[in-house]
Amino acid sequence: MKSRLLSLVIVFLLATGTALAQWRTESYTLRAGWNAIYPTVDAGYTTIDSLVAASPDIVEIWRWQPERLDPRLPENMTFPPAGLDWGTWKRGVPEETSFTQLNANYGYLVRLADTAAQQTLSVKGRSAMPEVRWRGDGLNLVGFPVVTTGTRPTFSAYLSPGGFSLGSSNIFRYVGGPIVNNVNPALISPTVSRIERGQAAWVRVELFSRYYGPLKVELETGNEVAFGVRSGPFRVLITNQTTTPITFTLAPAASESAPVGQTAVAGPVPLIAQVNSESAYTALTSRTFTLSPGVIMAVRLAVDRSTLSGVVGTTYGSLLNITTTAGVVGQQVIVPVTAEVGSLAGLWLGEAQITNVGSVAIRYERDAAGNTVYETAAGPNFGKPRVIEDLTTPGGAATLPGVNRPYTLRVMLHVNASGQATLLSHVYSGRLAASPPDAGNGLTTSEALLDPAELTQATRLSVAHLPLDTRLAFTGTFATGAVLTHAAPLVTGYDANDNPFVHRYHPDHDNLDARFATTLAAGKESFDIKRTFRLAFASTPPDGSDPNWGVSLITAAYSEFIEGPYKSPLRVAGNLTLYKVNETAVLTVP
Secondary structure (H helix, E strand, O other): OHHHHHHHHHHHOOOOOOOOOOEEEEEEEEOOEEEEEOOOEEOOOOOHHHHOOOOOOEEEEEEEOOOOOOOOOOOOOOOOOOEOOEEEEEOOOHHHOOOOOOOOOOEEEEEEOOOOOOEEEEEEEEEOOOOOOOOOOEEEEEOOOEOOOOOOOEHHHHHHHHOOOOOOOOEEEOOOEOOEOOOEOEEOOOOOOEOOOOEOEEEEEOOOOOOOOOEEEEEOOOOOEEOOOOOOOEEEEEEEOOOOOEEEEEEEEEOEOOOOOOOOOOOOOOEEEEEOOOOOOEEOOOEEEEEOOOOEEEEEEEEOHHHOOOOOOOEEEEEEEEEEEEOOOOEEEEEEEEEEOOOOOEEEEEEEEEEEEEOOOEEEOEOOOOOEOEOOOOOOOOOOEOEEEEOOOOOOOOOOOEEEEEEEEEEEEEEOOOOOEEEEOEEEEEOEOOOOOOOOOEEEOOHHHEOHHHHHHOEEEEOOOOOOOOEEEOEOOOOOOOEEEOOOOEEEOOOOOOOOOOOOOOHHHOOEOOOOOOEOOOOOOOOOEEEEEEEEEOOOOOOOOOOOEOOOEEEEEEEEEEEOOOOOOEEEEEEEEEEEEEOOOOEEOO
16 A cells, blocks of 8 residues: 555656755966866856956957767857857957856866966856766867865876876866967876866877766766755765775865855755665764775765755755765865755645554543442542543543554645645646646646546546545644644535445435335434544654655644444544645645
């Protein structure tokens, strides 16, 4: 049953991740003449004109496009680039400009006016996962993710694990000034010269590769760890691509503040992590690992949602630094991480595992000999049997006999944007007839409200143990630690078609007198069934719980008070687990 429920969760689940940002500033030293940079932050949120407005000495920028026809070229180009290997930006010359944004993981040639003094260009952008575009037919203008301070690796030490054979004439680096053969760019020694983050160099190779460093860091999906309004978990794979052990640190860092006009960052993402076979998630602090050659380490990341605050959609951003400290020292991959404050609104589906059932209305105290104990204290109960458990009210004592074998009841709730929960017997997910053309699917309790042309694409979920067309509103706010009840019982009439104790073809179940002339009242042949529900949600996750708990997974103590089918009221109790299967906050009803 659990596997079928999880399948339904997957079918109904709507993606909620959005493109957010984890901001970081990267600086590049520029000298008069030609310089080469390789940004590892993406400044695509603004134009180059805006980025370099305060640096008038930057007169032109060329972008190396090794794929020859760059699929990421902006759509607002005034004309196709003259040379497919190069895109150009020229200050004040739009007719010779073919790109307008400074994107990450490209090699750029930046020309500073010949009379300009040395200066620093600082660019704040979205942190980007590393990528190198290698061509195996000559020189490549590339850069690598290394530390900005401390020991940086030489080109030979860093690139040799990738299978590159670097001779003494294979790497050129720009040093400023006009472009002159063997002067700018200048030939450097791969065994002596060290890599600088953000700086590009020409590297001659004869091997196509995706290699960008000794440690390969892969994300489960996309180019960032984007939790959105859900918790994950999100898996990061780290591979040692060398022939020697590599020691590295895994450490969270805060995002910088967002640029003007971009979504503000409320604070760092409170990450929790589970590495390889660890049995539980723990708060992520700086940790050190040693990875053997060829070994892959899996890091599962999630968010401690209990520490997030703010309105729905509030954005948190972080950086996850993966830095090598032994083996090949100085590589640093900076993984962008985002999370948003979510809403509990939507459709929740789950099962109550019933473990206790009781039919005793009142239990009285007895002494060791089995005799009834009477009240001796003055008051209205003086001389009466002493009550130790009263199950005659929905809020009575919780002690109930356990069942030999637990059974399950499906539970389906819809929660609106205000946190009000409604118990449902069925719901349809599909395109609504009244929706505008560009609207997505909606939720409704009536098939008649669905678009007839899209009816075959709609899905229905139902709960068999509830009366038809049940829509029972709970009081209280749906949240962890909350208790949901309702004012009046849910009644299945004694003569209703869905009353399980009414058999339409049994003469004693027609609710008519012996002459089949007069309709009998409830309780003569069959009974009204009255059910009162109580959901007490846990305020803290159970041990070893899924990190989605409290966001798209919630647990509760389930109890029911049932009148009608037995001479005394029945109480059942158990544990309820609900999964959020749809984000739609509006339930459309007839």
